Amino acid sequence: MKSMRRIAKENQILDAAERIFSEIGFRNTRMEDIAREIGMSKGSVYFYFESKENLYMAVTYRAFEELIRGYKACSASTKDENGKTAVVELFRYHLDFCENQPGYYALLMNYMSLARAEEEKNADMALSEAMRDSTYFRKIRNLRDLPLEIVVSEIVRGQEDGSIRNKKHPHLLYLSAWAQVAGFTEIRSTSRKNRKSTVLNVSVAEWREYTFELMSRVLDDLAA
Amino acid sequence: MKSMRRIAKENQILDAAERIFSEIGFRNTRMEDIAREIGMSKGSVYFYFESKENLYMAVTYRAFEELIRGYKACSASTKDENGKTAVVELFRYHLDFCENQPGYYALLMNYMSLARAEEEKNADMALSEAMRDSTYFRKIRNLRDLPLEIVVSEIVRGQEDGSIRNKKHPHLLYLSAWAQVAGFTEIRSTSRKNRKSTVLNVSVAEWREYTFELMSRVLDDLAA
């Protein structure tokens, strides 16, 4: 049983690690950086996390946990609304999450990449072997599909309650909507370091709203 | 004046580098890997490219060059069609390009990140300093905005010839369309290592076509 103190320390390390990993990437991050960030010694970090990869996976795991907590809360808060509203809110939440947790998007994508590589027994990535060996890697498996499932079930609900008139396969709708959010996040993040509110002279806020308007329209399938 | 032989060798190296960088990333790639891939010694690679960062930027430069060659060709081949068709074809070309040149997408995005970091004098990325110092980095500056300009001019043409009824700012339309393509590429690539033709039980070909259908619809702005 982990003590309160231990959990607190672990979270402190995870915070720092998340910050730095997402800023400069896994390989560019030194354990020393993480330790210094919280006034700790390198050795101590190893007391809590057995390896760099393990720490990285722990960060990813925590991020998944939090994301899913949010998905569930979001889903719960819209259970009285129609399916379409629920879906849009879920993506809105997702986008907010990425915006507020810099680099979270990268963690998620990287995990997906690793998971895929495992299924395919792709031995290309020697480095990531250690990641897949991490206990956290396996713990994430129990979570990773939840966001998908939650969104898809809301899509189905929407198709049933008539708010989503688009009758394409729910997975296709999910992918289309997610691609839009992912693309927005990716392009936005490429120019994110500063907090500039415009990209190419377009107000980010406007672009963002338009993204959701398009998503909404897709679900409406007005054109079909 | 570079000899034919030299250019051929450089391209051979660039090919190998592109392959490996895109497979396992910049940091994970060893110069030795690249050299061995083409049966060369480490030292020889340095005869052609002064540093790892320089080589990386050279790869990026070549990718930009090729991309733009394609954009121009694509644009030329649709000059008799209406603007909307031209725009869709450009994105279709872009997506094909990313699909066929594994990792190209990452190169492009990474460059944008570096360029942005430079404008903001963001010293976070110590590693990338050497990249920005590369002569290729500066050569790319003359190219990087061409794709944007080409697409935007076609959008404008489409708005003028009536094929693009959506009267939003061309930049906003560009971003929306590009986000869709970028998102598709990103998600697709996360599960690309093998040549599986389905993601989440959805046929990739179908998803792909649907992406263009949605893009087309956005330009039509049927719902507006």
Next chain:
Amino acid sequence: MKSMRRIAKENQILDAAERIFSEIGFRNTRMEDIAREIGMSKGSVYFYFESKENLYMAVTYRAFEELIRGYKACSASTKDENGKTAVVELFRYHLDFCENQPGYYALLMNYMSLARAEEEKNADMALSEAMRDSTYFRKIRNLRDLPLEIVVSEIVRGQEDGSIRNKKHPHLLYLSAWAQVAGFTEIRSTSRKNRKSTVLNVSVAEWREYTFELMSRVLDDLAA
């Protein structure tokens, strides 16, 4: 605050570095050599000194410190004697120092060279840039002129108390005397590896004494 243990280790490394640098020169010395000399690993040396140049400058700094400590002690011990005696003793001390600290002379001269190159913004010496960037390089600046100042003030004292009848400019006397000591050290060191007590069939001890006799005579200026 540096621990006792740390300081001891640093000095152990400095000892080894001084030994090897002076034996085979800066460029010929490998960090590995220094580490092995004291049964340490390469990496550990880097724990204490951030670079080879930094280590070299640290060695130089320590040498300066010790030299000056000696100058001061020597000067203090002759404060009741006349100026000429004080001057001769200072040079005698200097020569002893060079004799006992093999290669010290080279360190001192190299530093002077670097310092000069800096003032002249001479970019010839690419290698030494890192040396000038060392924190130790700047620390030495506060010390480097002390020997000169001490000797010159004793020369002035000697001219005032009548023991140094030579009325030439104190700096000229300093240079003339120092040249003699420097020349002796240089020639002697060229054939120093062994402890042979003769050079060209001349007893080194005799030559040495004669050097001081000549110096003494210059200060007396008997011939003027």
Next chain:
Amino acid sequence: MKSMRRIAKENQILDAAERIFSEIGFRNTRMEDIAREIGMSKGSVYFYFESKENLYMAVTYRAFEELIRGYKACSASTKDENGKTAVVELFRYHLDFCENQPGYYALLMNYMSLARAEEEKNADMALSEAMRDSTYFRKIRNLRDLPLEIVVSEIVRGQEDGSIRNKKHPHLLYLSAWAQVAGFTEIRSTSRKNRKSTVLNVSVAEWREYTFELMSRVLDDLAA
């Protein structure tokens, strides 16, 4: 038999090598530097000199040759003067030579060091083994003692003709005088990069003259 053309090329290389070796030292000099300096390729240099060490020794050899040519000329031109004058002129020539051939002094000293190391079978200097293996190294042996012998014979002549009243062992006188010249050269060279005409506010020309005045006085032995 070496062709004219070959000898010319060799000398061109030797010129460049002498310049660069003396500026930045043996280890810091790259064969490429030397080749580029005269618009030649690295490979070509190897056609004329089998190794870097061999080239270095060739430079040294040529320097010795020239020095000795000068010694002989100088000696011949003073054969009608008394011994003391001849000695002073020889040292004056030596000093001029060092002043005009930057780095020559280092070459000479380095050779002495190598020669000494050989006699003592000192295996410290692994690098220099190749130098001692050079054919030029052995050729120098036939020359190296000539300057000493010439000076010493003039000293003896001076002692006999009464111009050198100092009756100390000629070798001791030689060492004392040479030390003075060597010290002057060393200190002067430390601050030589620019052509400043003062050191420590002392006019170099004045210091130089004073050096010879002192030397002259030593030979006179006025004080004895």
Next chain:
DNA sequence: TATGAATGAGAGTTCATTCAT
């Protein structure tokens, strides 16, 4: 628990030297 030290396996880069043309 925590930390300062120590380690050692690389990784990027340099450069003397060789070789094919």
Next chain:
DNA sequence: AATGAATGAACTCTCATTCAT
């Protein structure tokens, strides 16, 4: 004779990891 290429050993420096205290 000359050169552009190619090589590989050597070297500096990094950093994840371990360990003694």
